Amino acid sequence: MRVKFSKMHGLGNDFVMLDGITQRIKLSPEKIRCLADRHIGIGCDQVLLVESPRNPDADFRYRIFNADGGEVENCGNGARCFAKFVRERRLTGKKQLLVETAAGMLELSLMDDDQVSVDMGAPILEPEQIPFAADRRAETYPLDVDGEVFTIGAVSMGNPHAVLLVDDVDTAPVAALGPKIESHQRFPQRVNVGFLQIESRDRARLRVFERGVGETRACGTGACAAMVSARLRDLVDDSVEIALPGGTLTIHWSGPGQPVTMTGPATTVYHGQIVL
């Protein structure tokens, strides 16, 4: 079946965007892995599928699939690209969108300068809801990785994140330690792993080894989770510029129970067609 797609990215975290409203699209983990493959497919970190909402209050539903074929709960960079995509495909004329995801509802605001602001909802901090095996909720947790104990934060933005503080992201052991923590047995659904360098109370640098993908050039939910973990440790204030390898996101969070807001760009690279 021949389908139209858009190739997009949020700060270099790249996506194949599929309109499942005006097109009949049936995906399987194998098809997703093929689409995401940078040699035999289009190549992307995630495949994002736009569908009609189940919730009558929502404008759209959007589903997120990692390059390994697994469906996941949330994608911050993808949410911004989604907002631009549905406008470009003339699926809506609205600039304020309510979107249903597996993690719940997201509120998206398209701004004039191609920036998109997303209300990502309140972070989830209870270990069993992250999910993360721990006796009780804490700002940080010891995590034994092959006999070496690391201090991590554990936060869910609908999807699970572990956050480690490092002195210098450029020399952080992302490739060596990322996979070990991603598949650590205390994270029963695996986990995204953020390596965070605090520069000041309103600026930090971050690299993320993403669950189901590997290191990406940016991770929106990762930036939100890292800021939340740093805020809980009183290392930053309520608004922080998070600099990732692909560019900078502005994250705002005023404390537990409050929503996290993420603002950043969304870029369309090209439109194409492919036989699925």
Ligand SMILES: N[C@H](CCC[C@H](N)C(=O)O)C(=O)O
């Ligand atoms: N790898 C993530 C999904 C994509 C998140 C990321 N691309 C973002 O911008 O938030 C997970 O398995 O939870």
